[in-house]
Amino acid sequence: MTETQSAAPRIVRYGELVPCKTAFIDAHTPGSDQKENFTIIGGGVSESPDQHVHIRDTPGFNIGAAGQPPKCRNSLHSHRTAEVFFVLKGRWRFFWGRWGDAGEVVLEEGDIFNIPTGIFRGFENIGTDYGMIMAILGGDDAGGGVIWAPQVIEDAQAHGLVLGENGSLYDTKKGAILPDGIGPMPVLSDDELRAFPEPTTLDVVPHYVARYWDLMALSDKQPASVIGADALLRDKPGFDVDFLSRSSAPAGQYTVDQNEVLMPMRGHWKVTWDGGHDVLNPGDTCLFPAGVAHSVEPSMTGEASLYRVRSNDDPAGPTLAR
Structure with a gap:
């Protein structure tokens, strides 16, 4: 390989x-x-x-x-x-x-x-x-x-x-x-x-x-933090969840130290990485290993939203309170 x-x-x-x-x-x-x-x-x-x-x-x-x-x-x-x-x-x-x-x-x-x-x-x-x-x-x-x-x-x-x-x-x-x-x-x-x-x-x-249309509003300028430290919902369950819409998609390629899963909700999303590119549709699941530079952006006009899940070091269970 x-x-x-x-x-x-x-x-x-x-x-x-x-x-x-x-x-x-x-x-x-x-x-x-x-x-x-x-x-x-x-x-x-x-x-x-x-x-x-x-x-x-x-x-x-x-x-x-x-x-x-x-x-x-x-x-x-x-x-x-x-x-x-x-x-x-x-x-x-x-x-x-x-x-x-x-x-x-x-x-x-x-x-x-x-x-x-x-x-x-x-x-x-x-x-x-x-x-x-x-x-x-x-x-x-x-x-x-x-x-x-x-x-x-x-x-x-x-x-x-x-x-x-x-x-x-x-x-x-x-x-x-x-x-x-x-x-x-x-x-x-x-x-x-x-x-x-x-x-x-x-x-x-x-x-x-968390309701979809609330998340669409909250993600107008930056991804909405749904689950994780200081996020919208209670408990840190062992992973972080962000919500991205068209206006909060990251600009250009980025690299993170965690494994990342992209799960489109609405629209079509283009993902690129060194040596390749593809398009994700609602219901698709895309796993990027930690350390891989990649980008994600809507590929067509219209409504676009996506859930992004990242691993973290929290125990895989609840904290029950912040």
């Missing part, structure tokens, strides 16, 4: 994303059985060996996506590290709490949600067409899997899916059985469940949600 080739970014196109329809324990549960999970950068948290991973090397965080038709939902679960979503397509309702009734928020296209770590959360497509949300997960190993609310595990068993204590799924309707020495994933006890916070909508939305 030449020096020029090693400096080239790695790009995953939206139209080339490979879905997995059996990624999680609720893959057979009515109402959740039409989900598509995408693992773009890093191994993510999929429980299925069928999950395709586009880029296995991680830049300090994971990138994934969820695609769902209308009225399809993702069941209540929690993560050990951060989970940040922005809506690429559609209209989505996010809800949280032990039973999903502690609070909720509806997000439109371009809105971003830094979900507080350590709470049960779920989401559903409440739009009229197939929707897509892009996800950023903290840490290189995405925290070691998913913690499901007890009712999700119980419902899944009734429809043939059993999650082993090793984190792998077994489809009993296809004749799969748990290997010797591997038991089913135990459900959380009442004492363990009480340790999960139940924040209200007023606790969460003002501090963890």
Whole structure:
């Protein structure tokens, strides 16, 4: 590999994303059985060996996506590290709490949600067409899997899916059985469940949600700092997120010491580096390694916006307060 080739970014196109329809324990549960999970950068948290991973090397965080038709939902679960979503397509309702009734928020296209770590959360497509949300997960190993609310595990068993204590799924309707020495994933006890916070909508939305059109206004002169030190949203989840619009795109090439991922929301963005150039479209994901000089700018007139994610040295979890 030449020096020029090693400096080239790695790009995953939206139209080339490979879905997995059996990624999680609720893959057979009515109402959740039409989900598509995408693992773009890093191994993510999929429980299925069928999950395709586009880029296995991680830049300090994971990138994934969820695609769902209308009225399809993702069941209540929690993560050990951060989970940040922005809506690429559609209209989505996010809800949280032990039973999903502690609070909720509806997000439109371009809105971003830094979900507080350590709470049960779920989401559903409440739009009229197939929707897509892009996800950023903290840490290189995405925290070691998913913690499901007890009712999700119980419902899944009734429809043939059993999650082993090793984190792998077994489809009993296809004749799969748990290997010797591997038991089913135990459900959380009442004492363990009480340790999960139940924040209200007023606790969460003002501090963890940023609206697209607010970010467009804030990025008029310079990139809007969405997540990170002294940023708009609370918690430092192990990566920084900035929002760029046409008027705040950096002038010329720049180099940073962190790995950088570019995720266009609207418009077409030209990226250049020594020896090459390309155009990114909404839904594409572009990874530039640390130390590679590059530029990014809108390539056509009209609305243009982009989320930029950079690794940092923060732990892959929340600070809960500034």
